[in-house]
Amino acid sequence: QKEVEQDPGPLSVPEGAIVSLNCTYSNSAFQYFMWYRQYSRKGPELLMYTYSSGNKEDGRFTAQVDKSSKYISLFIRDSQPSDSATYLCAMRLNTPLVFGKGTRLSVIA
């Protein structure tokens, strides 16, 4: 079992839909949880980070962490075609980030 599991998709939704992206993990010691967005052939771009459990909201994006279930989510409201990208979850205890495989999202106009 990998430390971080993420469904690679692809996930295709119509414009305006609510998107739910998820990761599960096995290491209960992880403390910091991040979501990155990566466009094709570009570097990952940090969207949000959360420390420990709880929710965090930033505009159309909401990140949730449930440490008891070892489950994290990213919700995108009112999705736009420009949201089409690969979304990577990442987490860490100490310094190196451990990434999921990424979920490829397409938002269709």
Place this chain on the structure above:
Amino acid sequence: DTGVSQDPRHKITKRGQNVTFRCDPISEHNRLYWYRQTLGQGPEFLTYFQNEAQLEKSRLLSDRFSAERPKGSFSTLEIQRTEQGDSAMYLCASSLVQGAGEQFFGPGTRLTVL
């Protein structure tokens, strides 16, 4: 642009050649990281520096790989005797030590070994 920069953006080389990549972090960031990403996978950690000290190396960093950060600013990653399996995107990231230590990534160097 004050983000992380990497050079070159693309490198095509023949098997057995040596290659060197450069990363310039965000100027006030004292931590610098190298990751490798292959198609359909998330980035995998290779090594990181705090200032000029290399503090951690993953087992992915074979003895053909060497990284330096001589003055605590830019860093280089060298791959000797390249193999086709080295073909990947090499990503550099930087962060502060304090707080959540959010890591900000550069655009990557795409290496193709023929």
